Amino acid sequence: MNAISCLFLDIGGVLLSNGWDYKFRQRAAEHFHLDANEMENRHGLLFVTYEEGRITFNEYLDRMVFYQKRDFTPDQFKDFIFSLSTPDLEMIAFIKKIKLQYGLKVIAVSNEAREINAYRINKFKLNEIFDFFVSSCYVHRRKPDAAIFRLAIDGAQAPLDELVYIDNTQMFVNMAKGMGITSIHHTDYLSTAKALADLGLSVKEKSIEFQPQNLKEETSSPVRKMMRIGVASDHGGFDLKVKLVALLKTAGYEVKDFGAYQLNTDDDYPDFVIPMSEAVANGEISRGVAICGSGVGACIAANKIAGVRSALITDSFSARQGVEDDNMNIMCLGGRITGSALAGELVQIFINARFKNEERFLRRLNKVSVLERNKD
Structure with a gap:
């Protein structure tokens, strides 16, 4: 096996929370006093078209929520959706370290709608991690369609045995494995870090090296006490x-x-x-x-x-x-x-x-x- 040269990463569930999953839709329905079942049924009819970038965010919301008059605005609903995204700072820091240490190419392979994807890239500075994005909204294919993996493979310009795919969804991990890509089912930082270390991508975990050399606190007191x-x-x-x-x-x-x-x-x-x-x-x-x-x-x-x-x-x-x-x-x-x-x-x-x-x-x-x- 050649040395790993490229990582394929899912975003939601690996580096960030999911962008707009069932749990978040339930929270939105509760927050805005919507019929959760009706909203979920409408989402089920729309989400593939939406995530593949074939309808806009506004069109999606018009059909899922604003098909009738509401006492809140589309912008308020969008802001709520955006506010749900949170980072896994430990994973982000780790991926940045191994990217730098090994000179890796890092490619996003994710199912994500255009506007949510753009917000998360900007908010969490994901362009500092990823070399490019094979996102469903850009390539008009979404997992589990094997075509999205083929697009990523073509873009990587690297042999299959130099690729590693990381995803929190077992089905997608199995698909990538079936295509000859070494794959890791992500559940948490420690297990993923160990799996990558087993593949030769280990980061020496920095025990926190505090530098206490006679640090003193500036105070108004004439006595400068040790911190x-x-x-x-x-x-x-x-x-x-x-x-x-x-x-x-x-x-x-x-x-x-x-x-x-x-x-x-x-x-x-x-x-x-x-x-x-x-x-x-x-x-x-x-x-x-x-x-x-x-x-x-x-x-x-x-x-x-x-x-x-x-x-x-x-x-x-x-x-x-x-x-x-x-x-x-x-x-x-x-x-x-x-x-x-x-x-x-x-x-x-x-x-x-x-x-x-x-x-x-x-x-x-x-x-x-x-x-x-x-x-x-």
């Missing part, structure tokens, strides 16, 4: 918290764990996040990391404490810029959203970043402080 990190989570972030606490301690940081101290699916994030946020606000700890399932609840709770500036972080730019420009002192993570490798990198960036202390940033933060002082 002390607080970490708090509920059950949704418990596993990630345990890993981050261990990594931080190994790197030499002083860490205060605000709980939870054991996994309890009935616990509540404010019980852990609020005490840590108060400790950040009063200077007991330098910076905090708050984790719940999505990171949203933890962020809402933390920002209720005067002096706390927290944000939900999913990318390295925001982890750095949030500190440099906005003096962010608590970073919030989603334990069910962000993998441990990426979370470790984000925490390292957050800890290493320093507030720029420039007049424009101070001016803006002062306006926020005024709101805090006047809230009563």
Whole structure:
């Protein structure tokens, strides 16, 4: 077998959530108070034509939803659909790494409607991963039609034994195998990474190499204290918290764990996040990391404490810029959203970043402080 030179990837279910699947249609029906069965029946008549790019998004919605007067607009319905897409940041980071490390060509082979496809490419910067897109809306073929695989093979310009196909749908995996393409049934990051490693595409997993060399916190106090990190989570972030606490301690940081101290699916994030946020606000700890399932609840709770500036972080730019420009002192993570490798990198960036202390940033933060002082 030759060395792998090209990956074929499905998008929905591998790098991102699905774009518009049954679960999402049910959510849309509930949100907009539609007859879910009627909508699903209409979708069933339309979706092949729609995903193959033979009718527009507006035509699809007109026939599925807006065949009668509604108390919401097509644009509101579209925005809801777009809002459902979420990334698997761990898989995205992994594919980027092996693409770079091995000089791979990466081709999307996906069933996706044109407008949703375009939104997801732009929103999640998929053109930084894929060399080109064999999407059903562009080629007017959709899986399980073998023609879409043949188009991808022709575009790859590589021998079959240099190709690997990754999809979360077993039927499509079996089809690709039947065409002579080595294929992986994706269920999660770890199993896919192992399967690729077995094919010679291994990435040395970076244990998170924090650089604590005498990092100090800039404060108004004349005493410059060594950085002390607080970490708090509920059950949704418990596993990630345990890993981050261990990594931080190994790197030499002083860490205060605000709980939870054991996994309890009935616990509540404010019980852990609020005490840590108060400790950040009063200077007991330098910076905090708050984790719940999505990171949203933890962020809402933390920002209720005067002096706390927290944000939900999913990318390295925001982890750095949030500190440099906005003096962010608590970073919030989603334990069910962000993998441990990426979370470790984000925490390292957050800890290493320093507030720029420039007049424009101070001016803006002062306006926020005024709101805090006047809230009563």
